[in-house]
Amino acid sequence: MKLQAVRGFKDWLPEDFRRYHYLCEVSRKILSLYGFEEVKIPILERTELYVRSIGEVTDIVQKETYTFIDRNGESLTLRPEATAGICRMVIEKSVYAKQKPIRFFTIGPMFRHERPQKGRLREFYQVSVEYFGDITPFVEAELINLSMHILKEPEKEFGSFLHPLRLEINSLGCPECRPSYREYLVSALKEKKDELCKTCQERLERNPLRVLDCKEDACKRVVSGLKTLNEFWCSACREHFTKLSGLLSSLGLKFFHNPYLVRGLDYYVRTIFEIKAEGLSAQDTVCAGGRYDYLVEELGGPKLPGIGFAIGVERWGLVVFGEDRAVPERQALVFIAPLGDQANELALKLSYELRVRGIKTVPSYEDKSLKAKLRFADKLGVEYVLILGEDEISQNKVCLKDMKRGTQELLPLDDIAFLVNRIKSQAE
Ligand SMILES: [Zn+2]
Numbered sequence: 001m002k003l004q005a006v007r008g009f010k011d012w013l014p015e016d017f018r019r020y021h022y023l024c025e026v027s028r029k030i031l032s033l034y035g036f037e038e039v040k041i042p043i044l045e046r047t048e049l050y051v052r053s054i055g056e057v058t059d060i061v062q063k064e065t066y067t068f069i070d071r072n073g074e075s076l077t078l079r080p081e082a083t084a085g086i087c088r089m090v091i092e093k094s095v096y097a098k099q100k101p102i103r104f105f106t107i108g109p110m111f112r113h114e115r116p117q118k119g120r121l122r123e124f125y126q127v128s129v130e131y132f133g134d135i136t137p138f139v140e141a142e143l144i145n146l147s148m149h150i151l152k153e154p155e156k157e158f159g160s161f162l163h164p165l166r167l168e169i170n171s172l173g174c175p176e177c178r179p180s181y182r183e184y185l186v187s188a189l190k191e192k193k194d195e196l197c198k199t200c201q202e203r204l205e206r207n208p209l210r211v212l213d214c215k216e217d218a219c220k221r222v223v224s225g226l227k228t229l230n231e232f233w234c235s236a237c238r239e240h241f242t243k244l245s246g247l248l249s250s251l252g253l254k255f256f257h258n259p260y261l262v263r264g265l266d267y268y269v270r271t272i273f274e275i276k277a278e279g280l281s282a283q284d285t286v287c288a289g290g291r292y293d294y295l296v297e298e299l300g301g302p303k304l305p306g307i308g309f310a311i312g313v314e315r316w317g318l319v320v321f322g323e324d325r326a327v328p329e330r331q332a333l334v335f336i337a338p339l340g341d342q343a344n345e346l347a348l349k350l351s352y353e354l355r356v357r358g359i360k361t362v363p364s365y366e367d368k369s370l371k372a373k374l375r376f377a378d379k380l381g382v383e384y385v386l387i388l389g390e391d392e393i394s395q396n397k398v399c400l401k402d403m404k405r406g407t408q409e410l411l412p413l414d415d416i417a418f419l420v421n422r423i424k425s426q427a428e
């Protein structure tokens with residue numbers, strides 16, 4: 001059998017990595033402007049963490065986690081998202097006792113055993129941002145604005161996105177008002193049970209809110225005839241939503257209230273939001289977030305409300321780069337073309353000298369003609385080539401060729417500082 005990567009798991013070639021790296025850089029830069037600090041949590045956690053946080057009855061824990069028994073007989077799970085792990089860390093390390101509010105973020109892979117399709121992988125990367133402290137509409141507005149700020153930042157460099165971003169918000173209500181909606185929803189859905197898709201028939205009792213955002217036409221039809229959550233909001237939830245809407249508008253953020261927006265995770269209360277890339281594919285959600293007031297408490301910590309969001313790096317990459325736009329190389333590469341063994345030895349030393357001075361250098365030791373080496377350098381998009389042939393060496397010189405301008409000049413081989421200056425001044 002031919003060895004292949006596991007389905008839903010992707011290899012990254014250098015160009016993929018450059019895109020990822022670029023998106024991480026953008027995220028780190030913007031997050032730091034908002035006072036967020038990077039943390040790291042393990043990829044593996046005890047299964048119990050996800051059962052207690054995400055909830056046993058959700059689709060995620062029921063069907064989508066990579067869970068296994070390790071050699072000590074302990075049930076472990078590859079993290080399907082980062083919020084639960086960060087909450088665990090905040091509790092375990094008593095972070096809340098030292099600082100409040102807490103502004104943390106982490107970047108890394110998540111794992112879910114979902115059906116792979118365009119824009120959906122089983123190993124996927126997220127920028128996960130979490131804020132703990134007193135959550136007011138001001139905090140919510142700042143976080144929503146932050147998510148948009150990060151996502152749109154690459155437009156400065158690459159121009160407007162092909163798939164414009166669309167911000168949708170909703171309130172899931174609170175423990176005061178959500179139960180009555182849930183009750184209404186279950187009984188209304190039961191009457192139309194036969195019309196729902198198979199998954200939703202299963203969801204009906206354990207996770208009825210998920211029926212609201214089912215993509216099946218039959219379910220959409222049923223849902224469109226029902227009352228929406230906002231008709232059940234208590235006055236506090238209503239006021240909160242109005243305040244938040246006003247703040248988002250004052251920030252100049254365009255948003256839509258989507259009453260069918262829900263979350264697959266049990267722990268969200270009140271404000272949730274999603275940012276979609278219009279027309280990207282069936283999987284068009286690039287960022288999803290919301291507020292979780294009781295999660296830390298439920299995991300055995302203090303009363304510490306939180307709000308967070310996660311950006312799907314692969315999908316964001318599709319929005320920024322499309323299928324084929326490459327991230328430009330930021331540092332010019334100097335290519336050394338030595339001819340013969342003596343030249344190879346000089347190239348070995350010279351490339352080290354240049355690297356020590358911060359110049360990215362790649363020598364070609366291959367036994368090929370100068371023409372072949374230059375052709376290769378051209379293919380790499382190299383801007384400068386240092387040619388070390390017999391003639392040059394006999395004069396103790398090296399030839400600097402500017403590939404773009406097509407010019408070349410002889411420079412002293414033993415005056416590295418001069419050489420470096422020449423390269424740097426040409427690069428400017
Ligand atoms: Zn309420």
Ligand SMILES: [Zn+2]
Pocket residue numbers: 196197198199200211214215216219
């Ligand atoms: Zn359905």
